[in-house]
Amino acid sequence: MTSTTGTLEAQPTLTALDRCDRCGAQAYVRAELASGGILLFCNHHARQLETSLRPKTTQWVDESDRIS
Numbered sequence: 001m002t003s004t005t006g007t008l009e010a011q012p013t014l015t016a017l018d019r020c021d022r023c024g025a026q027a028y029v030r031a032e033l034a035s036g037g038i039l040l041f042c043n044h045h046a047r048q049l050e051t052s053l054r055p056k057t058t059q060w061v062d063e064s065d066r067i068s
């Protein structure tokens with residue numbers, strides 16, 4: 001019998017250990033820059049920087065809806 005239990009390990013998600021690069025609060029947004037860097041932001045700074053920074057990113061992953 002073959003059991004294929006699908007996992008989503010290919011989908012990195014933010015944890016409580018991920019901290020905003022600006023203020024050190026828990027991060028809920030991961031921004032992957034076109035230059036290759038990755039920045040993490042809390043909700044506050046993500047909103048503040050989204051307009052200017054988002055065009056420079058290849059991915060803007062907002063996980064703020066995961067706040068429980």
Ligand SMILES: [Zn+2]
Pocket residue numbers: 020021022023024025041042043044045046
């Ligand atoms: Zn912050």
